[in-house]
Amino acid sequence: MNHLIQFSSSLQGYLAVGAILFALGIFCVMTRKNAIGILLGIELILNAAGINFVAFSKFRTGLIDGQIVALFIMLIAAAEAAVALAVILRFYRLKQTIDADEASIMRN
Amino acid sequence: MLGETLHNIKLLAPEVCLTLFLCLLFVVDGILPKMRTNRFSMITTVVGCLAALVLTCKVGQTPEAYFGGMVVNDGLTKFFRYFFYFTAAVSCYLAFGSNEIEKQSRMEFSLLLLCTTIGMGIMATASNLLVLYMGIEMVSIISFVMAGFKRDNLRSNEASFKYLVFGGVASGLMIYGFSLMYGLTGSLNYPQIAAYLTSTQGNLGLVFWLALVLIYGGLAYKISAFPMHFWAPDVYEGAPTPVATFFSVGPKAAGFAAFIRIFLTVFSVKTAEGNWQMINGISLAHVIAIISALTMLVGNLSAIGQTNVKRILAFSSIAHVGYMLMGLVTLDRSGLTAIIFYLIAYCAMNLGAFWVVSVVSNIRGREDLDAFRGLGWSMPVLGTCMAVFIFSLTGIPMFSGFIGKFLIFGSVIKSGGFLWLALLGVLNSVVSLYYYVKILKSMWLDKPESQESLSLSFYHAVGLVGLAIPTIVLGLYFTPILEFAERTLSNIL
Numbered sequence: 001m002n003h004l005i006q007f008s009s010s011l012q013g014y015l016a017v018g019a020i021l022f023a024l025g026i027f028c029v030m031t032r033k034n035a036i037g038i039l040l041g042i043e044l045i046l047n048a049a050g051i052n053f054v055a056f057s058k059f060r061t062g063l064i065d066g067q068i069v070a071l072f073i074m075l076i077a078a079a080e081a082a083v084a085l086a087v088i089l090r091f092y093r094l095k096q097t098i099d100a101d102e103a104s105i106m107r108n
Numbered sequence: 109m110l111g112e113t114l115h116n117i118k119l120l121a122p123e124v125c126l127t128l129f130l131c132l133l134f135v136v137d138g139i140l141p142k143m144r145t146n147r148f149s150m151i152t153t154v155v156g157c158l159a160a161l162v163l164t165c166k167v168g169q170t171p172e173a174y175f176g177g178m179v180v181n182d183g184l185t186k187f188f189r190y191f192f193y194f195t196a197a198v199s200c201y202l203a204f205g206s207n208e209i210e211k212q213s214r215m216e217f218s219l220l221l222l223c224t225t226i227g228m229g230i231m232a233t234a235s236n237l238l239v240l241y242m243g244i245e246m247v248s249i250i251s252f253v254m255a256g257f258k259r260d261n262l263r264s265n266e267a268s269f270k271y272l273v274f275g276g277v278a279s280g281l282m283i284y285g286f287s288l289m290y291g292l293t294g295s296l297n298y299p300q301i302a303a304y305l306t307s308t309q310g311n312l313g314l315v316f317w318l319a320l321v322l323i324y325g326g327l328a329y330k331i332s333a334f335p336m337h338f339w340a341p342d343v344y345e346g347a348p349t350p351v352a353t354f355f356s357v358g359p360k361a362a363g364f365a366a367f368i369r370i371f372l373t374v375f376s377v378k379t380a381e382g383n384w385q386m387i388n389g390i391s392l393a394h395v396i397a398i399i400s401a402l403t404m405l406v407g408n409l410s411a412i413g414q415t416n417v418k419r420i421l422a423f424s425s426i427a428h429v430g431y432m433l434m435g436l437v438t439l440d441r442s443g444l445t446a447i448i449f450y451l452i453a454y455c456a457m458n459l460g461a462f463w464v465v466s467v468v469s470n471i472r473g474r475e476d477l478d479a480f481r482g483l484g485w486s487m488p489v490l491g492t493c494m495a496v497f498i499f500s501l502t503g504i505p506m507f508s509g510f511i512g513k514f515l516i517f518g519s520v521i522k523s524g525g526f527l528w529l530a531l532l533g534v535l536n537s538v539v540s541l542y543y544y545v546k547i548l549k550s551m552w553l554d555k556p557e558s559q560e561s562l563s564l565s566f567y568h569a570v571g572l573v574g575l576a577i578p579t580i581v582l583g584l585y586f587t588p589i590l591e592f593a594e595r596t597l598s599n600i601l
Contacts, residue, residue, distance in 0.1 A: 056287065
């Protein structure tokens with residue numbers, strides 16, 4: 001138990017959470033067919049990076065710049081989600097589905 | 109403190125100027141009725157871009173880093189700013205003469221174009237990972253909207269959707285790479301990262317290489333280099349042609365700006381002779397050579413079987429990225445001069461080639477090879493200009509593309525050791541001749557489908573001839589551009 005508490009308040013702990021989130025995000029993007037699912041995967045990846053930045057900023061550099069980056073990442077994620085939802089909505093209007101595999105008129 | 113801030117803002121004058129024009133457009137859009145603002149918005153956008161171009165010329169003659177070293181104003185910044193503002197102005201002019209951009213939403217198009225242009229400028233000036241990320245996202249997120257500009261067209265929507273998914277993932281990978289790089293080096297500013305990397309004496313751990321691969325993934329997506337090139341054909345085919353025109357030159361060059369800057373200031377140090385040398389332990393010459401070779405091969409080989417001209421040009425733009433990457437292999441002045449010259453030549457010839465596709469697409473409503481049949485005879489100006497652009501893209505002597513390729517291959521051969529890459533480049537140019545000539549064959553040798561009287565409007569003729577002239581002139585008289593490139597390089601911070 002003590003080890004766990006120590007681990008969870010150390011740099012390694014945060015990095016592990018970040019890495020797991022990143023892996024889950026990649027997995028989500030690769031396997032989901034639903035466009036919203038893919039979007040969620042992208043959000044997971046972005047937040048993994050955010051966690052890394054905050055953790056490094058606290059334990060590694062002691063400066064505030066990493067935390068500022070995390071704020072900017074949230075901002076970008078919100079902007080991206082807004083545009084993504086608009087695009088997905090448009091796609092749904094035209095195709096009546098948000099299955100990513102249906103986006104296949106143009107192929108090599 | 110205030111004086112310093114004011115000085116810093118002065119150095120950012122082109123971006124400030126574009127933002128002011130953007131605000132002007134917003135206000136006017138709210139006041140005037142929709143249809144009456146069209147001409148106004150085009151003129152405002154073009155004038156805004158030209159004003160930013162003049163400001164770039166006037167502001168900050170000596171290279172310096174400002175805003176705490178987060179942004180730099182040096183030769184490279186200046187060159188890319190000229191490039192972006194010119195490209196944006198030309199794309200805007202083209203878009204307003206095309207019926208693919210609906211009349212009632214042209215104001216929005218100008219707004220988006222100006223926003224993207226500001227983002228591209230930020231990408232070129234960034235000397236800090238956060239600023240670079242903001243610039244890239246500013247370009248990407250707005251590009252998603254621009255790709256889907258034909259709202260009721262399924263292809264346009266699909267292009268936007270694909271661009272969004274791949275773009276989101278690529279930028280996610282990149283920012284995760286940035287976070288690892290930040291953790292490893294303890295800084296976001298390029299010079300400090302370089303200082304840390306130098307201090308390790310070549311003992312770079314696994315984390316560094318992981319971060320490098322992730323960051324490369326994000327940047328390769330922007331310049332559509334192997335292995336992140338697959339989105340380009342779909343997006344260019346589906347997006348409205350003026351938008352594809354812009355994508356194939358503007359954001360791609362912006363990616364190159366970021367790529368070159370990271371390469372020169374993070375992974376290399378300047379030597380006394382004014383060249384650059386890779387930091388001990390990082391030798392990427394072979395990696396870049398292989399990436400460049402694969403990008404060329406993928407672009408050219410995939411283009412062969414295509415029948416949609418927009419798609420052919422998309423693959424050709426991938427191939428051209430491969431040629432340009434060759435200039436980074438040697439990491440010396442001649443290679444970088446060649447890249448700058450190639451970018452200038454590529455700008456004129458690629459904008460021109462896409463322009464022709466846009467005109468044809470307006471007449472016929474489609475862009476496959478059959479749509480080009482006999483157009484050379486019914487519209488000689490269009491056909492001749494297309495011939496000029498195509499010859500230049502192939503790299504036939506007397507045109508600017510040839511000089512660009514000559515300089516690039518020459519720099520690679522001169523450095524020794526990468527002869528195979530130069531030979532592959534020549535071989536690729538020969539392969540590319542096959543699919544380029546198919547377009548010309550369709551335009552000049554095939555009989556038109558029916559007797560129809562077509563004429564090229566003066567509006568488009570001005571643009572096409574305006575791009576064809578530099579394509580020819582730069583093939584014959586290129587010393588001023590080389591001198592300009594030399595000046596640009598001696599001003600890099």
